[in-house]
Amino acid sequence: MSFAPDVSHFLSGMILLxxxxxxxxxxxxxxxxxxxxxxxxxxxxxxWQAYNQNEPQLLITAAIEFGVKAVLIPFVLYTxxxxxxxxxxxxxxxGIGPSMIAGMALVGLSxxxxxxxxxxxxxTAREDLAFALSVLLLGLLMMVTRRNAVSQVIGFMAIENSLxxxxxxxxxxxxxxxxxxxxxxxxxxxxIGVFLFRIRERFDSVDVSILDHFRGEQP
Amino acid sequence: MSALxxxxxxxxxxxxxxxxxxxxxxxxxxxxxxxxxxxxLTLLAALRLLLWRPSSLGSLLAVDxxxxxxxxxxxxxxxxxxxxxxxxxxxxxxxxxxxxxxxxYFHPLYQILMGAMNLxxxxxxxxxxxxxxxxxxxITILMVGIPRTHESLEAAWKYFILGSVGxxxxxxxxxxxxxxxxxxxxxGLAAMTxxxxxxxxxxxxxxxxxxxxxxxxxxxxxKAGLFPLHAWLPDAHAxxxxxxxxxxxxxxxxxxxYAILRFKMVLAAxxxxxxxxxxxxxxxxxxxxxxxxxxxxxxxxxxxxxYSSIEHMGVIAFAFGLGGPLANFAGLLHxxxxxxxxxxxxxxxxxxxxxxxxxxxxxxxxxxxxxxLLGWTFVAAVVAIAGLxxxxxxxxxxxxxxxxxxxxxxxxxxxVLGLIISLGGLFWxxxxxxFGEPSPNAEEAHGPLWPxxxxxxxxxxxxxxxxxxxxxxFQHVAKLLG
Numbered sequence: 001m002s003f004a005p006d007v008s009h010f011l012s013g014m015i016l017l018x019x020x021x022x023x024x025x026x027x028x029x030x031x032x033x034x035x036x037x038x039x040x041x042x043x044x045x046x047x048w049q050a051y052n053q054n055e056p057q058l059l060i061t062a063a064i065e066f067g068v069k070a071v072l073i074p075f076v077l078y079t080x081x082x083x084x085x086x087x088x089x090x091x092x093x094x095g096i097g098p099s100m101i102a103g104m105a106l107v108g109l110s111x112x113x114x115x116x117x118x119x120x121x122x123x124t125a126r127e128d129l130a131f132a133l134s135v136l137l138l139g140l141l142m143m144v145t146r147r148n149a150v151s152q153v154i155g156f157m158a159i160e161n162s163l164x165x166x167x168x169x170x171x172x173x174x175x176x177x178x179x180x181x182x183x184x185x186x187x188x189x190x191x192i193g194v195f196l197f198r199i200r201e202r203f204d205s206v207d208v209s210i211l212d213h214f215r216g217e218q219p
Numbered sequence: 220m221s222a223l224x225x226x227x228x229x230x231x232x233x234x235x236x237x238x239x240x241x242x243x244x245x246x247x248x249x250x251x252x253x254x255x256x257x258x259x260l261t262l263l264a265a266l267r268l269l270l271w272r273p274s275s276l277g278s279l280l281a282v283d284x285x286x287x288x289x290x291x292x293x294x295x296x297x298x299x300x301x302x303x304x305x306x307x308x309x310x311x312x313x314x315x316x317x318x319x320x321x322x323x324y325f326h327p328l329y330q331i332l333m334g335a336m337n338l339x340x341x342x343x344x345x346x347x348x349x350x351x352x353x354x355x356x357x358i359t360i361l362m363v364g365i366p367r368t369h370e371s372l373e374a375a376w377k378y379f380i381l382g383s384v385g386x387x388x389x390x391x392x393x394x395x396x397x398x399x400x401x402x403x404x405x406x407g408l409a410a411m412t413x414x415x416x417x418x419x420x421x422x423x424x425x426x427x428x429x430x431x432x433x434x435x436x437x438x439x440x441x442k443a444g445l446f447p448l449h450a451w452l453p454d455a456h457a458x459x460x461x462x463x464x465x466x467x468x469x470x471x472x473x474x475x476x477y478a479i480l481r482f483k484m485v486l487a488a489x490x491x492x493x494x495x496x497x498x499x500x501x502x503x504x505x506x507x508x509x510x511x512x513x514x515x516x517x518x519x520x521x522x523x524x525x526y527s528s529i530e531h532m533g534v535i536a537f538a539f540g541l542g543g544p545l546a547n548f549a550g551l552l553h554x555x556x557x558x559x560x561x562x563x564x565x566x567x568x569x570x571x572x573x574x575x576x577x578x579x580x581x582x583x584x585x586x587x588x589x590x591x592l593l594g595w596t597f598v599a600a601v602v603a604i605a606g607l608x609x610x611x612x613x614x615x616x617x618x619x620x621x622x623x624x625x626x627x628x629x630x631x632x633x634x635v636l637g638l639i640i641s642l643g644g645l646f647w648x649x650x651x652x653x654f655g656e657p658s659p660n661a662e663e664a665h666g667p668l669w670p671x672x673x674x675x676x677x678x679x680x681x682x683x684x685x686x687x688x689x690x691x692x693f694q695h696v697a698k699l700l701g
Binding site for chain 1: 390394397398401405406426427
């Protein structure tokens with residue numbers, strides 16, 4: 001066992017661990033803090049991949065990841081949380097026990113799917129893909145268990161983190177994809193920002209469940 | 220400059236340049252005209268590409284028999300939609316439903332959307348295709364939110380959440396495909412190029428390829444509105460502006476299916492992978508039956524036809540899942556016919572809503588007696604979408620059913636049942652909407668009907684007679700799909 005894969009697995013494992021930590025946070029500021037931590041570890045992981053795969057252009061991806069997901073978006077979301085005065089709101093999340101168990105089941109599933117003896121995938125990509133799939137499924141779990149628009153957005157960005165992890169773990173993945181994932185995060189932010197502000201304007205709340213009252217189906 | 224000389228440059232550059240120009244034009248009337256002009260130029264460029272197909276377009280783009288069909292279709296529907304949108308927006312503004320600042324960015328967004336869809340079809344790189352579909356999704360989300368009502372915001376938010384989850388799953392699938400291809404093909408673009416993937420697919424790890432396809436199917440299946448991933452679709456169709464509904468149903472759903480088919484071709488080239496057919500047939504049949512039943516409970520006319528789109532996407536997914544030259548041929552024909560007919564339906568519905576001032580079906584009655592021309596156009600459009608002769612959807616549905624009879628008689632029975640239920644739903648509503656005592660009108664005049672006529676006459680033409688070269692060409696593509 002050499003040193004290089006160990007480091008990348010350690011970082012991927014950290015990302016997965018932070019995903020678990022996000023699952024049970026019931027207030028927005030700590031949730032956002034953990035998301036920042038996850039993005040930081042992800043940026044580190046990309047930097048390591050850049051060094052390890054000898055692909056300097058991955059450093060740009062790392063920089064974008066750091067700038068957008070660890071600084072810019074959290075800053076905007078903090079501002080938003082303060083402005084909407086929802087930083088003290090306790091969100092009803094599915095209990096810690098059930099969500100942890102569901103999370104572990106999902107991680108088990110992704111390991112079972114990807115970590116098989118004979119799967120022919122090059123380099124460290126196989127383990128990274130398994131971690132990425134776990135983070136992706138945990139992000140999905142978070143999105144379905146939350147009702148607050150801000151935490152759904154954070155769940156979505158955790159999914160994007162997992163995609164970046166998978167894309168950078170795959171050796172020599174064309175550069176096009178990497179920048180575009182980071183870029184799409186930015187675009188998503190614009191969209192999200194527009195939506196959140198409008199939702200606030202219209203409903204005086206960011207609780208998505210309120211949206212459900214306006215079903216177009218009712219006569 | 221080489222991009223300009225590139226034969227495919229036109230269909231990519233015209234929307235791009237038009238979008239840049241339109242971003243600076245404040246007057247919506249002028250913007251509408253430029254939009255129509257740009258769409259017409261794109262149509263010409265697409266026809267040129269059809270007639271003089273270049274042999275090579277560089278490493279990123281490729282024109283083959285498969286995507287050229289959809290490029291031309293995109294250009295036709297894109298053009299007729301701009302013409303419809305011009306009248307629609309002018310009326311919405313004069314009637315006060317929308318303010319000019321609401322649609323300030325409608326036209327540039329429309330052009331970027333067209334450009335993104337064209338590039339998604341034209342590119343031979345899986346990653347680039349994904350990026351374009353993502354851009355198209357983001358733009359349609361913004362467009363659905365244009366009316367800024369409670370309902371449209373809810374619809375856009377729902378579309379955003381489901382659409383981005385879908386698109387994330389599709390990207391994960393794409394990365395998985397790259398990861399299985401990379402050890403065989405080598406690093407870089409080659410392991411993302413569809414032709415290379417198909418050529419080397421036999422050496423890929425079959426299990427991982429299966430896993431990748433499941434992600435692709437769920438991800439792009441969300442974009443195509445297949446049951447049970449359809450929840451965003453009726454809301455987005457009903458609450459967004461009507462030209463956006465036409466584009467969503469006519470073009471964007473097709474793009475989801477197109478992406479799935481590209482990857483299905485890779486899967487088909489590896490003998491050890493699972494057969495993707497049963498999965499697609501299951502999703503398809505579930506969509507058909509579910510949407511057919513849902514037709515009966517609808518009270519909103521746009522939502523009603525949105526469910527009909529889910530049904531047709533189900534028929535298409537079923538046809539390609541069935542596989543074989545006949546079913547693939549039918550699937551391709553159905554995609555083309557559905558996008559022409561359904562965009563035509565939404566143009567008609569836009570005009571009907573303008574007359575009656577509502578989209579509640581209970582308030583719309585007796586169209587044929589109050590406005591014979593519009594009323595009978597509406598009847599023709601519904602007959603076309605219901606899959607009755609002499610329209611092209613009859614031909615394609617008939618072929619799907621007969622292919623299914625040969626290969627899977629039991630499933631064919633379920634399909635026919637679904638089709639009959641939806642036929643009943645459509646005609647039950649058509650009877651109320653088009654015949655009987657007319658309901659009061661909010662306005663007397665409706666917009667121009669010729670964009671509808673263009674779409675429907677193409678559907679009619681291909682229903683009556685499919686020219687030899689066109690048939691040969693569809694057959695060739697059907698063979699490619701395996």
